[in-house]
Amino acid sequence: MKMRKRRINKLLLTGLLLFIITGCSTTKHLPEDELLYIGTPTPKIVGYNEADNGEATLEEVQGALNVAPNNSFFGSPNLRIPFPLGLWVYNRFERYEKGIGKWIFKKLAADPIYVSTVNPDTRTKVASNVLRENGFFQGNVTVQVDTAKNPKKAKLNYTIYTGQRYKLDSVTYVGFSPKEDSLIHATYSKRLLIKEDAFTVNKLDEERNRLVELFRNNGYYFYRPDFITFMADTLIRPGYVNLRVVQKHNIPEEGLRTYYIGKTSINLVGHNGEQPNDSLNFHNFTINYAGKKPGIRYGVLRRRFLYKSGEMYSQQRQNYTQQALSRLGVFKYNDFNYTPRPGRDTLDITVNAMFDLPYDSELELNVTTKSTKQTGPGAKFNLSKKNFKRMGASLNLELKGSYEWQTSSTVDGESSVMNSYELGAALSLNFPRLVLPWIRNRVDPFRFPSETNFKIYAEQVNRARYFKMLSFGGTVSYSFQPKRSIKHTVTPIHLAFNTLQHRTARFDSIANANPMLFHSLDDQFIPSLTYTVTYDNSYRKKKNRVWWENSLTSAGNVTSVIYAAFGQKFSKKEKELLGNPFAQFLKYSSEVRYTYHISEKQQLATRLMGGVIWAYGNKTIAPYSEQFYVGGANSIRAFTVRSIGPGRFHPANNSGYSYVDETGDIKLEANLEYRFRIFSNFMGGNLNGAAFLDAGNVWLMRKDEARPGAEFNLRHFFDSIALGTGVGIRYDLSFLILRLDFGFALHVPYDTEKSGYYNIPKFKDGMGIHFAIGYPF
Known part of the structure; x- marks a missing residue:
């Protein structure tokens, strides 16, 4: 019965394709007075001198001319996919008003783009104006409609003539009052119109806005941009513009008064x-x-x-x-x-x-499942009390948890199911200002975004059959943003304490065989301070976005200095704080994201991140909570969290402790994701798709005999990189993004007894499914 259904489906699909292809003409229903637009070749540029530095202007001109034709390749104006399925469907199914034909037309058809809708004459005028507004006063753009290959199809061949680019000669300010004139001369070094610079209308507007802002910052409340005009003379010196910045005469009295x-x-x-x-x-x-x-x-x-x-x-x-x-x-x-x-x-x-409403809440849910017998849900809930005690501060409560179990009926030969969980709670008080005694009565900090955060937290990790660990602590952090693109965050106080509440005999046997693992989990204080700087140019609303964050953490060093001040040697090992040893390490991490906007509906997002931690002195093994890991919904999506590395090491299936040892001191990760629109206005939002490629791993700084191949080694670097690909869908409601990713492993860094780069024994063994909130990066 199943074989019969498959044959019927194949026949129906084949018949549908043949039906569409038989109507493969793309001009069959073309109106008599229309031409099908099939692209714009690269325009011919005449009279351009590279010394004029007009590349940006030429890009703007070509942007005004370029229009993507039907079946364009990634929005290109001259590269097309050879099979115009959308046009074929349009011509074959246009006549259907209902039924399956109407549905196919609605879902797959693409309206033909006509030369008349491209409107080349208007585009040449716009492009010519762009040239003149950027100093190419003799420039113009012409177009030729090319129908040589097919009288019903046309290419648009543009020619851009630039001529000489004019520069600024003298710039004078005329008609301003003595007080205004003094303000202009006091800020003369900040002027935007400078002799020998290329003439551009944008610079004129920017200088006008600068003057208006200057006057309004000095009491001229009613001053407006239309009070200033420009007079230009190109005859005095060939190729140059003599410019006068003029204040109009008919300005209302209140416009010239300071308030x-x-x-x-x-x-x-x-x-x-x-x-x-x-x-x-x-x-x-x-x-x-x-x-x-x-x-x-x-x-x-x-x-x-x-x-x-x-x-x-x-x-x-x-x-x-x-x-x-x-x-x-x-x-x-x-x-x-x-x-x-x-x-x-x-x-x-x-x-x-x-x-505003006094309370705000947020709930995030995620589900991770993998065919290697690991699955589990996670949740995070935030509750905020705004304007706490009428101080303008917010009191925030965060609760989070995740649960993970083995989907197999047996684990390590036993019939019981292994369950693990993580629970956490945090309470923080956030002030939208710097809470520091020496700036209490100053107002300058309020000019820039700044925050002070006091936080206490507790987290419990339970790894069934191995251990239960409790972590708790507190932080005091300050952030300050002197520029819209730069943010500094300093955490001068971060005191954490990790303690193993419960250990099993199985864990002890593993710890005896792997002392490095044991020492990363033993009881210890982690007193640290952190500095983070973040660059983000998204506020400029540029086509492409850059986000870059660098963070440096120092742990135990201030405490050691205090010890030294009281006469104890700085190099002494096993120094204690409140009866427990404390960690000493330096940790650095960096992450850069670049998003390239191909078009309004297509983006290419990339991320590169890395980190290193070096433990020394009091503790030569970095705390487990500070080590790096990869995998999961926001990392390498073909793998679950902490399921790769370190290096080329991987525990045997019967070793039983892969939950606790796949972390490292060095991390490298790279991600590439192509995002595209599937449906607009889909059930109140946009349905977007994604195709991604993820790579990375973690390594140890020091050699560990219990984990062969775990240390960083340039010789085996490329083989030790885990690689995964996949596809995903995103339901974007603007205020909420639901994400579902399907990851497929391509390469794992350890031996799987399968030769070749694609070393996944079975396809299902390398498949990961992640449901999460928001974009991964």
């Missing part, structure tokens, strides 16, 4: 819309609130306003104030309104702010 800050009134509306019924006033600063007392402390709110009554108005201080209020995280919105006093140079400020 000062008067009174500030803040209307605090409750999260349910409760209107203010009482007020609190100090020194021209009034808080109108609902209830018995303000919903936020007076000092917390006042310090976010980076000005005082009587100070000159500044656009920059207004922006910083609004950002500081937003970073409190307690308001849905804050709206500033400025009212000039009649006949005076004073601005009164009214701020309307509405409180």
Whole structure:
């Protein structure tokens, strides 16, 4: 019966393909007055001089000309896939108004792109304007419609003539008042129009905006960009532009007046819309609130306003104030309104702010399963209390857990099922400012995003039949963002304690055979400090995004210095803290992500990460909790967490301790993921697809006789890299992304008794399925 069904399905599929191919003409239903657009070859460039540095302009010009034809290869304007399935389906099934034909048309057909819809004449005008706006005043773009090969199909051949690029000669500022002129000359080094630079309209706009920002930061509240215009002369010196930056004559009186800050009134509306019924006033600063007392402390709110009554108005201080209020995280919105006093140079400020809901929660779920008899779910729950004790801080509770079991009915020859779990809880208090005594009365830190986080946590790991370990500790960390692209995080205090609560005889036997493993898990304090710097250019809304993070951790060294100060030798081993030895190590990690946007619906995401940890002095084995590992939903997705490495080592199936020994001191990992849109507006979101390639491993710094091949070795480096590929789907609701990945192993670094690079004994043995929230990177 099954064989018969398969034959029927094959016949139906074959018949459908033949039916489509028989209508493979791509111009069969083409309107008489239309031409099918089949691409744009690389435009011909005439008169260009490389010394003009106009490559960016030419790219912009070609961007205005390029349009992807039907069956384009990755959005290319001139490379096409040779089988235009979408057009074939369009021509064969266009006439169907219902039934299976209509469904096939809706799902697979691609509307033909006509030359008329590309509109080459308009594109040449736009491209010519781009040339002139970038100093190529003699430039123009022409187009030829090429129908030589087929009278119903056309290519668009463009010719770009650039001519000479004009440069700036003299730049003068005319018509400004003496006070404005003094501001211009005081910031003359920051001007954007400089002699010998290429002329561009964008630079004119940027300089105009710079002047407006300069004036508005110095009291000119009503100053606007349209108060400034430009006059250019290209006849005085050939190839050059004499430019005059001119302030118009018909500017309203208030536009030329400088203003000062008067009174500030803040209307605090409750999260349910409760209107203010009482007020609190100090020194021209009034808080109108609902209830018995303000919903936020007076000092917390006042310090976010980076000005005082009587100070000159500044656009920059207004922006910083609004950002500081937003970073409190307690308001849905804050709206500033400025009212000039009649006949005076004073601005009164009214701020309307509405409180957000007091609580916020988030639940993350993930499921990991692998055909090598390991599977289990995980969950993380976060609950936040905003504006804790009216301090503008948030109190956060995090609960997380995961459970893992063997799906086989026997494990190591026994009928019972091996279950393991991890549980964790953390309580943190987060302030949107630096909580340091020496900056208590300063306002400068509020100009930039900054945070202080106090956290205590506890985690328990249970590896059935082996051990149960408890970890607990606390941290104090500070983060500061002096630039929008740079973030610094310092954790001066991180005190952790690991203790083995329970050990089995089986674990002891393994520990005797592998002392390095045992010492990484024994009871110890981990006093450390960490510095992390992160670069992120996403705020610029560039086509391509770069994210790079570097982190350095030092553990036990400050404690050793304190020991030395009290007369104990710095090099003494087995130094103790509260009766237990403490760890000493240096740890460095780096991760860089690059996302290339092919088009609005296609991206290529890459990640490269690595790390190294060196333990010495008091403890020459790094704590197990600090070691590196690979595998899992956000790593090499063909493998589960901690199932690869270190190096070329892999425990035998009957060794029983693969749960605890597949970590290392060195880590390298690389990921490549192609993301594409499958369906838009699919059940309220977008359905996206992905194809990925993951590689990496971990290694030991020192040789371990119990784990042969685990140390880092350049000779076997490439063979020791685990490689996996796969596909995935993502359901993107903008506020939530559900992800399902199917990973397939291509190579494992250990011996599987199968020759060749693809050394997976059975396909199902190298298959991993991961369900998670959010993108992997």
